[in-house]
Amino acid sequence: MMRLPKFRYYAPTTVREALRIRAGEGPDAAYVAGGTDLYPNMKRRQQTPKVVIGLSRVRALGRLRVGESGASIGAAVTLSAIETHRRMRRAYPALVHAIEEISTPPLRNMGTLGGNLLLDTRCNYYDQNYEWRQAIDFCMKKDGVICWVAPGSPKCLAVQSADSVPILIALSARAVLASPEGEREVPVEDLYANDGIHYLTKRPEELLTEIRVPKSEGWRTAYRKLRRRGSFDFPVLSVGVAVRLEGERVAEARIVLGAVASAPVRATRAEAILAGSSFDMAAITEAARAAAQPSKPMDNTDFSFLWRKEMTARWVSQALRGAASKGSLRKP
Numbered sequence: 001m002m003r004l005p006k007f008r009y010y011a012p013t014t015v016r017e018a019l020r021i022r023a024g025e026g027p028d029a030a031y032v033a034g035g036t037d038l039y040p041n042m043k044r045r046q047q048t049p050k051v052v053i054g055l056s057r058v059r060a061l062g063r064l065r066v067g068e069s070g071a072s073i074g075a076a077v078t079l080s081a082i083e084t085h086r087r088m089r090r091a092y093p094a095l096v097h098a099i100e101e102i103s104t105p106p107l108r109n110m111g112t113l114g115g116n117l118l119l120d121t122r123c124n125y126y127d128q129n130y131e132w133r134q135a136i137d138f139c140m141k142k143d144g145v146i147c148w149v150a151p152g153s154p155k156c157l158a159v160q161s162a163d164s165v166p167i168l169i170a171l172s173a174r175a176v177l178a179s180p181e182g183e184r185e186v187p188v189e190d191l192y193a194n195d196g197i198h199y200l201t202k203r204p205e206e207l208l209t210e211i212r213v214p215k216s217e218g219w220r221t222a223y224r225k226l227r228r229r230g231s232f233d234f235p236v237l238s239v240g241v242a243v244r245l246e247g248e249r250v251a252e253a254r255i256v257l258g259a260v261a262s263a264p265v266r267a268t269r270a271e272a273i274l275a276g277s278s279f280d281m282a283a284i285t286e287a288a289r290a291a292a293q294p295s296k297p298m299d300n301t302d303f304s305f306l307w308r309k310e311m312t313a314r315w316v317s318q319a320l321r322g323a324a325s326k327g328s329l330r331k332p
């Protein structure tokens, strides 16, 4: 049985207190929200904080509001609170659908949206227990020096696998980060770096406090996820799309791929192909083909990477067709 290592636990009740504790404890401290990613990682000794700062009692992080200008989702709002929120379901069907696809109901009762955005990158050579990793002399992401996926690679290629991220980027969501210096707001898209180890641009001491999603009126959206098991599994390819029509023509399109690199990937050429088109099958097929080009999955998750690349065009096409027919929310 894998056991948690010893650690000191704090339960602040305000953002200011959480930041103060983090400033006092330094880099040995980690925030935890639902703990569905951090605690398994600690059991596998992938992350080894000596101090854990729990966020579940910080009330400001647990607020969820949907108003005229969009949604404000506290970073510690649970995934199940979002999926059962009537106004969220109506206003952001594709985001809710993506959230429904995350792990299992008990884990969604604990897991939070903030934790999902900041999920550790994944790799078959890394998501193993300590003894397994020790047997291969570890790898560059933790305790070792070499990358087993691409031994010549100067950087880790572990995969960004959070379900909510591609569709949040397609919806132009923004993240609010707090630190002792104050608050800053960044597009969710800018939170990520294409490096499996340093996969966040957020500074380690910064606390993610809120996710702001602009109003989605006029946008057609969809989320599509490829995984082995329908019951629960991380995505090995995911697609978030948002398309805005003006009259019969596409005014703006956003297509975002997940699980094909260490950061989410914008399919900008495909977006340009759709813009100005009449959003018909010809345009969708051409855009889907173009979207597969920046998709460069590596051989470090489930399924063959060549097949995952091949599936990109098909998944983008399905997502765009879903958006065209406005049918992006599957009822539970």
Ligand SMILES: Cc1cc2nc3c(=O)[nH]c(=O)nc-3n(C[C@H](O)[C@H](O)[C@H](O)COP(=O)(O)OP(=O)(O)OC[C@H]3O[C@@H](n4cnc5c(N)ncnc54)[C@H](O)[C@@H]3O)c2cc1C
Residues within 6 Å of the ligand: 030, 031, 032, 033, 034, 035, 036, 037, 038, 039, 040, 055, 075, 076, 079, 101, 102, 103, 104, 107, 110, 111, 112, 113, 114, 115, 116, 117, 118, 119, 120, 161, 162, 163, 164, 206, 207, 208, 209, 232, 233, 234, 235
């Ligand atoms: C069996 C299993 C299946 C899973 N399947 C999926 C899946 O299909 N799709 C998917 O996307 N995820 C999946 N997950 C991962 C996880 O459950 C979700 O990503 C969940 O949303 C993580 O949220 P959390 O609150 O539990 O994160 P935590 O574990 O609390 O935190 C995750 C990371 O974010 C940091 N953090 C959390 N909140 C903040 C904050 N507010 N500010 C700064 N740092 C913060 C933590 O320090 C940690 O590094 C799965 C997990 C398990 C165990």
Ligand code: SF4
Residues within 6 Å of the ligand: 122, 123, 124, 125, 126, 139, 140, 141, 142, 146, 147, 148, 149, 150, 155, 156, 157, 158, 196, 300
């Ligand atoms: S991509 Fe390479 S360095 Fe990164 S976790 Fe996998 S094996 Fe390790």
